[in-house]
Amino acid sequence: MSTPLQAAIASIAEETDTLLAALLPDPELAGDERCLVEAMRYATLGAGKRFRPFLVVAATLACSGVRQRALHVGAAIECIHAYSLIHDDLPAMDDDDLRRGRPTVHKAFDEATAILAGDALQAYAFQILAMPETHPDPEVRIRLSSGLARAAGALGMCGGQALDIAASQAERDMGWIIRMQRLKTGALIAFSCEAGALLSESVEHRRSALLSYGLDIGMAFQIADDLLDIEGNEEEVGKRLSKDTEQGKGTLPVVMGIEVAREYADMLVKQAVAKLDLFGPNADLLREAALFSLQRRN
Amino acid sequence: MSTPLQAAIASIAEETDTLLAALLPDPELAGDERCLVEAMRYATLGAGKRFRPFLVVAATLACSGVRQRALHVGAAIECIHAYSLIHDDLPAMDDDDLRRGRPTVHKAFDEATAILAGDALQAYAFQILAMPETHPDPEVRIRLSSGLARAAGALGMCGGQALDIAASQAERDMGWIIRMQRLKTGALIAFSCEAGALLSESVEHRRSALLSYGLDIGMAFQIADDLLDIEGNEEEVGKRLSKDTEQGKGTLPVVMGIEVAREYADMLVKQAVAKLDLFGPNADLLREAALFSLQRRN
Numbered sequence: 001m002s003t004p005l006q007a008a009i010a011s012i013a014e015e016t017d018t019l020l021a022a023l024l025p026d027p028e029l030a031g032d033e034r035c036l037v038e039a040m041r042y043a044t045l046g047a048g049k050r051f052r053p054f055l056v057v058a059a060t061l062a063c064s065g066v067r068q069r070a071l072h073v074g075a076a077i078e079c080i081h082a083y084s085l086i087h088d089d090l091p092a093m094d095d096d097d098l099r100r101g102r103p104t105v106h107k108a109f110d111e112a113t114a115i116l117a118g119d120a121l122q123a124y125a126f127q128i129l130a131m132p133e134t135h136p137d138p139e140v141r142i143r144l145s146s147g148l149a150r151a152a153g154a155l156g157m158c159g160g161q162a163l164d165i166a167a168s169q170a171e172r173d174m175g176w177i178i179r180m181q182r183l184k185t186g187a188l189i190a191f192s193c194e195a196g197a198l199l200s201e202s203v204e205h206r207r208s209a210l211l212s213y214g215l216d217i218g219m220a221f222q223i224a225d226d227l228l229d230i231e232g233n234e235e236e237v238g239k240r241l242s243k244d245t246e247q248g249k250g251t252l253p254v255v256m257g258i259e260v261a262r263e264y265a266d267m268l269v270k271q272a273v274a275k276l277d278l279f280g281p282n283a284d285l286l287r288e289a290a291l292f293s294l295q296r297r298n
Numbered sequence: 299m300s301t302p303l304q305a306a307i308a309s310i311a312e313e314t315d316t317l318l319a320a321l322l323p324d325p326e327l328a329g330d331e332r333c334l335v336e337a338m339r340y341a342t343l344g345a346g347k348r349f350r351p352f353l354v355v356a357a358t359l360a361c362s363g364v365r366q367r368a369l370h371v372g373a374a375i376e377c378i379h380a381y382s383l384i385h386d387d388l389p390a391m392d393d394d395d396l397r398r399g400r401p402t403v404h405k406a407f408d409e410a411t412a413i414l415a416g417d418a419l420q421a422y423a424f425q426i427l428a429m430p431e432t433h434p435d436p437e438v439r440i441r442l443s444s445g446l447a448r449a450a451g452a453l454g455m456c457g458g459q460a461l462d463i464a465a466s467q468a469e470r471d472m473g474w475i476i477r478m479q480r481l482k483t484g485a486l487i488a489f490s491c492e493a494g495a496l497l498s499e500s501v502e503h504r505r506s507a508l509l510s511y512g513l514d515i516g517m518a519f520q521i522a523d524d525l526l527d528i529e530g531n532e533e534e535v536g537k538r539l540s541k542d543t544e545q546g547k548g549t550l551p552v553v554m555g556i557e558v559a560r561e562y563a564d565m566l567v568k569q570a571v572a573k574l575d576l577f578g579p580n581a582d583l584l585r586e587a588a589l590f591s592l593q594r595r596n
Contacts, residue, residue, distance in 0.1 A: 118417070119382075120456035127447035
């Protein structure tokens with residue numbers, strides 16, 4: 001028996017897969033650049049949890065928006081997420097061979113194709129957002145595009161990754177880690193929530209409530225990830241574990257201690273849920289998702 | 299004494315530099331991700347010819363559009379162009395140490411920073427296009443965004459680069475080279491021209507005339523580049539020459555012979571200029587630019 005949350009997660013993941021498979025360029029139609037299109041599809045289709053599309057849909061439902069439009073935005077965000085994983089896995093970055101239980105893109109293809117597939121996926125995200133299916137009003141589409149660019153760029157995801165690769169061990173104190181994670185993973189997760197308000201042209205305080213909710217649960221999920229990295233079972237999680245610990249990279253559970261990190265995540269989740277009060281029962285999925293972050297096993 | 303074309307080129311290059319310097323994130327304000335922002339600025343400011351911004355402005359003037367908006371679009375396209383050069387120069391791609399007479403980004407910084415600076419510049423291009431300064435009508439901005447995403451993505455610039463790195467020597471016949479160049483450099487140059495029509499909400503046949511003009515002169519410029527690569531003076535051009543020839547990569551002058559390639563470029567320029575008839579004297583800058591492509595020395 002699955003809970004309503006599990007059923008919603010599974011259904012949104014399936015719909016996102018179907019939509020991405022339809023939206024992404026078809027390798028049958030591509031010429032000699034087939035390899036590039038295959039790498040884009042390999043990285044994007046199949047094994048993702050579709051956490052960000054789930055958040056877009058749940059936040060859109062909280063604002064009484066249109067589900068199909070939310071799926072479109074979710075697909076665009078997945079393209080950005082997938083590209084960031086491809087580039088993060090490269091030898092010059094984290095140098096990972098395995099991702100979601102499969103060879104990383106530069107292992108399954110080659111480095112040059114991996115760089116290009118990431119680049120092309122980023123462009124494709126903005127192409128998806130520009131489609132009328134995303135929202136009939138061009139003003140909404142351009143706001144989404146601007147928000148995604150900001151969340152993905154130098155003052156968001158890319159900035160966080162730059163911080164992560166540049167900092168010395170000594171710099172990695174609690175404040176630094178929180179700032180880095182907010183940029184590296186928090187910005188895109190927060191935008192996924194904010195997009196629900198943008199899509200339904202909600203009033204400003206709803207937009208900012210969803211943004212804050214996203215930043216809090218983004219951090220809570222990251223702590224859950226880091227705890228899994230320390231305590232989890234490699235087979236269950238599907239990627240090489242304890243890598244951050246091996247490399248001496250600070251994570252909140254390492255710096256704060258496991259118990260304090262767990263309490264901090266608990267506090268973040270309560271704070272996130274409190275932001276949802278103004279949405280009433282429409283935000284139930286978002287509430288359950290926040291609580292779920294504390295019990296993650298993979 | 300400079301010709302009106304040279305004066306226009308110099309002025310647009312200067313205005314583009316000033317605009318990009320103001321638009322790009324400020325390293326003084328960035329935190330520990332300063333290095334990323336510095337790499338983005340290093341790659342984008344300083345040494346570019348600003349050929350694409352020139353085309354946007356000239357095409358916008360041909361359509362009686364607003365010059366300042368064209369400069370904004372030109373700045374966005376330069377971010378895409380700069381990111382593509384950073385990534386093309388990486389060791390896994392063309393492995394170049396020198397670009398525009400300066401160390402490439404992965405030499406001046408490091409590989410990880412180069413990958414991220416390229417990624418962040420691509421995001422920034424879409425952020426610039428989304429600004430109201432680009433055009434007051436959001437529908438125009440989203441059309442520009444869609445067009446840029448298409449030109450930069452798998453069926454444009456990235457697709458062309460994928461073709462270029464994947465093909466064997468045997469495949470590199472005339473038809474293959476023309477298709478590859480159309481994608482790798484032609485798509486973005488053609489979009490630069492098309493943007494003039496999009497910005498001024500011109501009728502469809504003006505948009506398609508500028509697009510065709512762009513494809514033709516893009517190819518003519520590429521041939522001029524390839525001829526310089528064979529005949530040019532390394533110091534004058536500011537990059538390592540004859541690299542394509544060394545690596546046995548086919549270019550049109552190599553495959554067709556120098557004289558036939560020159561005739562082909564001449565034909566392309568005539569064809570491009572013919573497309574401008576419907577714009578009258580407003581298109582004089584575009585006409586002169588086309589003719590100039592035949593006399594390039596750097």
